[in-house]
Amino acid sequence: SAVISQxxxxxxxxxxxxxxxxxQVDSQVxxxxxxxxxxxxxxxxxxxxxQGSEATYESGFVIDKFPISRPNLTFSTLTVSNMSPEDSSxxxxxxxxxxxxxxxxxxxxxxxxxx
Amino acid sequence: GQQLNQSPQSMFIQEGEDVSMNCxxxxxxxxxxxxxxxxxxxxxxxxxxxxxxxxxxxxRLTAQFGITRKDSFLNxxxxxxxxxxxxxxxxxxxxxxxxxxxTGTRLKVLA
Numbered sequence: 001s002a003v004i005s006q007x008x009x010x011x012x013x014x015x016x017x018x019x020x021x022x023x024q025v026d027s028q029v030x031x032x033x034x035x036x037x038x039x040x041x042x043x044x045x046x047x048x049x050x051q052g053s054e055a056t057y058e059s060g061f062v063i064d065k066f067p068i069s070r071p072n073l074t075f076s077t078l079t080v081s082n083m084s085p086e087d088s089s090x091x092x093x094x095x096x097x098x099x100x101x102x103x104x105x106x107x108x109x110x111x112x113x114x115x
Numbered sequence: 116g117q118q119l120n121q122s123p124q125s126m127f128i129q130e131g132e133d134v135s136m137n138c139x140x141x142x143x144x145x146x147x148x149x150x151x152x153x154x155x156x157x158x159x160x161x162x163x164x165x166x167x168x169x170x171x172x173x174x175r176l177t178a179q180f181g182i183t184r185k186d187s188f189l190n191x192x193x194x195x196x197x198x199x200x201x202x203x204x205x206x207x208x209x210x211x212x213x214x215x216x217x218t219g220t221r222l223k224v225l226a
Contacts, residue, residue, distance in 0.1 A: 001160075031212050042118055042203060043158070043216040092157055094214075103148055104205075104214055106157040 002027055002095050004107035012113045018081045021110045023093030028073035030097045033104065034066070037090040046091075049076040083114045121204055121217030128194055129225050136220040137188040138204035146207040147180050147187040148214065153200045161202075162189070184209075194224050 003026040013019050023032065032049040047055040047068055055068035070076040080087055090111050096104035121138045128134055138147070146165055150158035162173050164180035164187060171178055178189045187204055204217035 004157075033213065035216075042219045043205075044118070045213055045215060048213055102146070103160055103163045105160060106150075108157045111155075 001103075002029055002105045004093055004095055004105055006091075006093050006107040006110050008110055009108060010111040010113075012115060013083050015084055015114055017083055018079055019083065019112065020077050020079045021091055021093070023076045023078070023095075023107060025074045025095045029095040030073075031095065031104065032070060032076045033094045034068060034076070034078045035092040035094060037092060037109070039089070043092060046078070049078075080112065083112075085114045088112060088114045119204055119206055119215060119217040121220055123220055124218065125221040125223070127223045127225060130194060130196060132194055134191040134194055134198070134222060135188060136202060136204075137186060138206070138217045139186040140206065141185065142206070143184045143209045144206035145184075145209055146214075147178070148205040148207075149176075149178050149187070149189045150203045150205065151200045152203065152219075158203060191222075194222075196224050196226050198222060199224050 005024045007022045034046040035043040036046050037043045045058050046061045047057040049055050049068050049070040051070045065081050067079045090109040092109045093107045094104045096102050119138045119140050148163050149161045151161055152158045162171050162178040167184045168182045169180040175192045180187055202220045205214040207214050
């Protein structure tokens with residue numbers, strides 16, 4: 001299994017500002033993903049973070065709003081840009097070894113409240 | 116975003132009872148995963164299923180990968196108060212690396 005650490009764990013942000021969330025994995029992994037979990041809801045995939053190239057975004061999520069970096073096989077960042085109260089959510093980083101019978105593990109999440 | 120149909124949405128049960136929940140979809144999956152999420156925590160992996168028809172146990176938990184590859188169920192036997200939480204299924208779509216999640220089952224156990 002992989003141990004995943006996220007920072008910050010919680011933050012209260014002013015609307016219109018941007019916040020970058022960091023995700024560190026304790027071992028090299030093939031796949032890293034970012035999910036959003038709105039209050040009382042399930043997890044929705046934002047994007048796949050690709051090492052050394054642009055992230056692959058899901059429908060409804062765009063790079064301008066959620067820029068993602070992945071400079072190596074153990075680290076990724078997600079920025080939530082120009083935040084509004086609707087962005088108040090848990091943002092979760094997950095990681096795994098990819099296709100073919102492999103699992104993904106989650107960090108504790110970053111709980112953002114936009115005021 | 117795309118999500119799997121998971122049922123029941125919530126359930127209250129008495130301690131000691133067995134619990135069953137399932138996920139269904141019109142899509143085919145490579146892998147099924149089951150997670151539990153406690154308040155203030157990230158999801159924790161309970162069981163992973165990799166082949167159609169596979170039946171896997173983890174203590175009091177048993178899960179199966181449906182033979183059609185479009186569904187999965189999770190059973191919890193002899194429930195205890197610490198089983199309280201939200202359970203999510205996640206399926207890895209055929210031909211992709213990504214996982215989509217079920218809508219969740221909120222379990223409450225009455226002592």
